[in-house]
Amino acid sequence: xxxxxxxxxxxxxxxxxxxxxxxxxxxxxxxxxxxxxxxxxxxxxxxxxxxxxxxxxxxxxxxxxxxxxxxxxxxxxxxxxxxxxxxxxxxxxxxxxxxxxxxxxxxxxxxxxxxxxxxxxxxxxxxxxxxxxxxxxxxxxxxxxxxxxxxxxxxxxxxxxxxxxxxxxxxxxxxxxx
Amino acid sequence: xxxxxxxxxxxxxxxxxxxxxxxxxxxxxxxxxxxxxxxxxxxxxxxxxxxxxxxxxxxxxxxxxxxxxxxxxxxxxxxxxxxxxxxxxxxxxxxxxxxxxxxxxxxxxxxxxxxxxxxxxxxxxxxxxxxxxxxxxxxxxxxxxxxxxxxxxxxxxxxxxxxxxxxxxxxxxxxxxxxxxxxxxxxxxxxxxxxxxxxxxxxxxxxxxxxxxxxxxxxxxxxxxxxxxxxxxxxxxxxxxxxxxxxxxxxxxxxxxxxxxxxxxxxxxxxxxxxxxxxxxxxxxxxxxxxxxxxxxxxxxxxxxxxxxxxxxxxxxxxxxxxxxxxxxxxxxxxxxxxxx
Numbered sequence: 001x002x003x004x005x006x007x008x009x010x011x012x013x014x015x016x017x018x019x020x021x022x023x024x025x026x027x028x029x030x031x032x033x034x035x036x037x038x039x040x041x042x043x044x045x046x047x048x049x050x051x052x053x054x055x056x057x058x059x060x061x062x063x064x065x066x067x068x069x070x071x072x073x074x075x076x077x078x079x080x081x082x083x084x085x086x087x088x089x090x091x092x093x094x095x096x097x098x099x100x101x102x103x104x105x106x107x108x109x110x111x112x113x114x115x116x117x118x119x120x121x122x123x124x125x126x127x128x129x130x131x132x133x134x135x136x137x138x139x140x141x142x143x144x145x146x147x148x149x150x151x152x153x154x155x156x157x158x159x160x161x162x163x164x165x166x167x168x169x170x171x172x173x174x175x176x177x178x
Numbered sequence: 179x180x181x182x183x184x185x186x187x188x189x190x191x192x193x194x195x196x197x198x199x200x201x202x203x204x205x206x207x208x209x210x211x212x213x214x215x216x217x218x219x220x221x222x223x224x225x226x227x228x229x230x231x232x233x234x235x236x237x238x239x240x241x242x243x244x245x246x247x248x249x250x251x252x253x254x255x256x257x258x259x260x261x262x263x264x265x266x267x268x269x270x271x272x273x274x275x276x277x278x279x280x281x282x283x284x285x286x287x288x289x290x291x292x293x294x295x296x297x298x299x300x301x302x303x304x305x306x307x308x309x310x311x312x313x314x315x316x317x318x319x320x321x322x323x324x325x326x327x328x329x330x331x332x333x334x335x336x337x338x339x340x341x342x343x344x345x346x347x348x349x350x351x352x353x354x355x356x357x358x359x360x361x362x363x364x365x366x367x368x369x370x371x372x373x374x375x376x377x378x379x380x381x382x383x384x385x386x387x388x389x390x391x392x393x394x395x396x397x398x399x400x401x402x403x404x405x406x407x408x409x410x411x412x413x414x415x416x417x418x419x420x421x422x423x424x425x426x427x428x429x430x431x432x433x434x435x436x437x438x439x440x441x442x443x444x445x446x447x448x449x450x451x452x453x454x455x456x457x458x459x460x461x462x463x464x465x466x467x468x469x470x471x472x473x474x475x476x477x478x479x480x481x482x483x484x485x486x487x488x489x490x491x492x493x494x495x496x497x498x499x500x501x502x503x504x505x506x507x508x509x510x511x512x513x514x515x516x517x518x519x
Contacts, residue, residue: 146280
């Protein structure tokens, strides 16, 4: 979804707040942001969308993963002011009508978490992984989820949950355990 | 993060003018390294010049002579999975996929990858002296913790390494870096883009004031290594870790004989490490372990370890031999199955 095609032709310059327009979980929002605000802080602090988590705040843990124009991105390393015109999906946007996204349901079914802090980032990352369509084995799921750390160590169940959805969608044949 | 001014540039000229006018300004695109460093107060730009809206920096296209031009804004993911790159320059795709994570590769750009800063612990910690961050303050890595540091081309002022995987691939392929500055466009051969620290480690590259990277051009002759190549990366964990040592190599073969070779090392110096003598020594030689060892010794001649990284000299030697073997056999290292064949 494109929010507006006629981006300002000329430079915005200054340290003052800048008005940006984004599509956030399908809803068009016009927001005033200061240049030094990260997307993560905008979401959690200014918009009270606290589903997206702040773990390391340095792009190392993946807890802040959101989906921007279809791509999974660490929101802690993105400046909010640079998101003008973009479509952003957070964990809150995956079940807009209250029905769980299939991957959310699979996480519950597979008990793919313990403390749950990394879970929104894991799920956003997993949703993007499924859409990318590049992971065709458990080994590849693991490699493609390497940007999301789970300190409780729920990795085997996280891979199970993602594998379930890939199998449901015919993107993967179930691997048999010997 | 310091207070800074935000400048959204609409053209290359606009960005160049803004950058040339203020030596403390920084270009921002993917932000994966710069925003991180700003949070640590390692980078404190007066102005961030956002170039992400500049159409002329986007896209991958064919060059007239059969090469491939990659715009500075093209994300790492897009390059790695581009069909033209995967079929003609698989070494580059492999090097990119060996680095970082899907989230970071989605945001990180081609130009930004070249200009990322070292991951030296001391450069990233403003509480410690560092000649790269604060010229003249000293090098904390010399005599400090230096497991990830350089074994080649270092100086008494700095033993930092360039952290990129992609650049090791680009160095081996002999890419060109196209830059635009106040005096117009110029082309920098990849080997001359990054520099050794000598007595000015604060300078990572040879860009002049006001210059920005606009594209990388992959030469047509490097497209002949479709089968005989490998990117072998050795690190402390199998995913999402910087290289202790990495090797990018591409060969042309006639039967069991090497016609020409390209080898670049990552994780060992202030820039991707390439030496003509090592490559020349392989031309016309049988693709066997003896030839590979001769090349490895030439490439690593003069290597000097420090307290915690002396192991990297032998590790690099063995990695070169192994990667050349993989390339010669046409069995490049997989970036998913990390087992080393």
